[in-house]
Amino acid sequence: MKNLVLDVNVLLDLWLQRVPEKVLFFIAELIAKGENKNYWTWVSSSSLSTLEYIARRELKKGGMEGEQAKQATHALIADLLANVRLLTQFGFQQVMALQLSNDVEDAQIVMAASNLQGSTAIVTNEKRFQTGGEVAQLSLLEVNTWLRQDENRSVEFIDLKTQQDAIRPQLEHNIHRVLAHGQYIMGPEVQELEEVLAGYVGVKHCIAASSGTDTLLIALMALGIGSGDEVITTPFTFIATGEMIALAGAKPVFVDIDPLTYNIDPNLIEAAISSRTKAIMPVSLYGQCADFDAINLIAEKYNLPVIEDGAQSFGARYKGRRSCGLSTIGSTSFFPSKPLGCYGDGGALFTNDDALAKAMREIRVHGQDRRYHHPRIGINGRMDTIQAAVLLAKMKVFEEEVTARARIGARYSEFLRDVAVTPYIAPENRSVYAQYTVQVENRDEVQQRLKEFGVPTAAHYPVPLHLQLAFSCFGSSDGSCPVSEAASNKVMSLPMHPFLTEETMSTVVRSWREAII
Amino acid sequence: MQVEAIYHQGQIRFKRPVRFKYDDFSITVIVPEEAIAVYDEITELPASVSDAAHSMLDRIKNILGEHFHPRPEASIQQDREALFEALEEKYLR
Incomplete structure (x- = not known):
């Protein structure tokens, strides 16, 4: 603009x-x-x-x-x-x-x-x-x-600059309000944000926190998950998902993904459940929710809580309901590049469970239930007030941006359908396209050519978690999650943001067609 | 003396360096007639003016009433003079 x-x-x-x-x-x-x-x-x-x-x-x-x-x-x-x-x-x-x-x-x-x-x-x-x-x-x-x-202008992978101009007056107002009152951590804007987000997602409780990584840890701690426990999750995700399970002292048990949606395959979950399984943690990857009806059904059968890692899916819908409100606990990230991103680190937890909400609020602040009284162990997981102020400004335009993302994602697919494996969005889902991710055989070469054409790209993610050295102690081996392994060699994300114009999309698509030859 | 110059975005640049004795003095510039824009050249107005623009003009008419009427074009200098007069009225009278 x-x-x-x-x-x-x-x-x-x-x-x-x-x-x-x-x-x-x-x-x-x-x-x-x-x-x-x-x-x-x-x-x-x-x-x-x-x-x-x-x-x-x-x-x-x-x-x-x-x-x-x-x-x-x-x-x-x-x-x-x-x-x-x-x-x-x-x-x-x-x-x-x-x-x-x-x-x-x-x-x-x-x-x-x-x-x-x-x-x-x-x-x-x-x-x-x-x-x-x-x-x-x-x-x-x-x-x-x-x-x-x-x-x-050069093609931006994510255009936060245009967004900043779009919300500048509200942004300045909100940030200066924080500068004036001086409550820089957990100030009034944090509570205001929690109310706005809980209303948006449609759940009773929202707990704003320091990052979308800390929120996962807080959720696991609130559920009492620790040493000797297992948590079922996907290997095709950012490291934080498995990392927080390990940091809580539990073992991540990786279950392969659906080849179309890249989300955990519900058909494979039951076989991975053991007596040590304490939770299921699906990830709603690239902005599209996992199949929560199927996952929740299995969880109910085994009396397991479900934590949605919705770091990329805030704003997405599954059967009309919003991401983060689909399971026992929903967790999201406000990392700047996320569909709803702040100007630093931030995250939030969502639940309808009063006891879990209380526990997560306490864990967020060093396990404190009132000042300097600590009935449980917690972390320093509080949100900076300025981040809440930024998010409140962004929430005013968020739904418009979600609509724009959906339109742009669909338009990209129209352009690319004949020359790439485009994203499959399940009919029950509305994706927020946190990433617009296609598949290509010779990814490194295509990425290099696109870079020469001035089109930035990224691979989300080139190594699945079960093959990361950090998780080698859990004994996963090459070939144990073949769909994830195949996808990790081919996926490539293209520039995606709500301000992508037809002209820029055309540039990306034209470059793509030349790059794949 | 005559010096060839280039006009670009509000600034005139001499094509060759000239050193001056003074910081301020007046010069005469010959501007080609064909380069002078006139409002009649705004031909790219949308075929129909938007409701929002109509409504904005209606609101201005409502605010100013009979005082919303055509006035002669004003130069920047005339606006400056009006500003100085207004400031004088506020602070000096």
Whole structure:
């Protein structure tokens, strides 16, 4: 997405009708909120007082009474602010603003515009800004052409920059609220986030924590899993899943995956259950939920709890219900690249079980039930308040992003169906496409060629857990999970994020077609 | 003296280096007629203006009432003067 920052004179032209009618409509069109726009419209907060002074002065000159002119100007500014995004002036940038230009207000606009991540232009009747080339400046006549030009940005594997521009005003508001109240760990935003997330998932309890790795450990500890126990899980996942089982003192028992969904194959679980089995921990990989009805049925039969590792699937649906609300405990990660990611590490646990929720809350804070009273052993698993503040801002647009991810995933598959093994999404699932992962035979070569074309890729994951050296003590061997082993040699994830444009997708697909030859 | 220059994005750059005795002085620039843009060239307006844009103009009309009427184009200098007058009125009177 591109950014247009409107200069004072353009807004005055609109309010004071100083341009022909069609130009008035053009300016109004730039400001008015609308769908399918490929840009966001901003006004620098440093422009507001200038706008107010000039508009009031001109209205008074035109015969409007003083108080009426004041109120009318305020109403105009209020209406403007309801439609555009307001660019922040940071105190720490003002010295640089002074050095940049003789005109402090102009420099402030440039500095504020430079804070935006996407391509940015100041729309003005006078190209007087000293932008240093970082920010473009356009007359109204040039806007359409500039908006049509390609952004000429490199293909991003995950585009967090565009997302930041999309939520910047809310983000700044939330972060500054934390800076002001100073409760940096487990502050009020954490509780607010827990309420929002529990409501979103549709469960009674949400426990926000320090990471999506710690949440797995907390869940295992709350279930009392430890030395001598076994936990059934998938080998085709990030290390944290098996690692936390081992760290809790238990043995990860790896069960192979379904070749279509890459999730644990429920048909193989029962054979892996022993008298030492204490839980089943499926992973909802790449953003698609595992087959929870089948898994829960087996768990019920053997009276086992199920922990969903939904680190990649927050926002996904399984038979209409949301990931993390499908089993005894749901766990997710807010690592920055996740569908819902914060600006550091973060995670959350979900359950309808009151006793488990209480245990997990205590374990999160060193096993504490009240200050300095520790009925159980816990960990330092608290969430930083700033991460909660970031997530609250992101939750406001999350469902839109989930919809965009689903649309983009489906579109990719249309493009690639004839030249790649595209993701299979089971009919009962809505994937959030945390990764858009295809299969290719000669992965290393294709990855290298795509890199040369400027298309970043990743292999999730090149070595299944049962073949990792760290797990060799558990005695798994090559060939014990053949589907995972085969997949780990072929899977490749392509750029995926909710802001992927048709043009960028076309670039990726064109590069793919050339790379596989 | 005459010096050839290039205009780009609001800045004029001489094609050859020239050193000046002063920091500030006025110069005359010949701008080719064909390079001068006029609002009539905004021909790329959407065939129909969006409801949101219509509604924005309606709101401005409502706020300003009879004072929403065409005014002559204003230069940046004129806007600056209006700003200075307003500041003077607030702080000096």
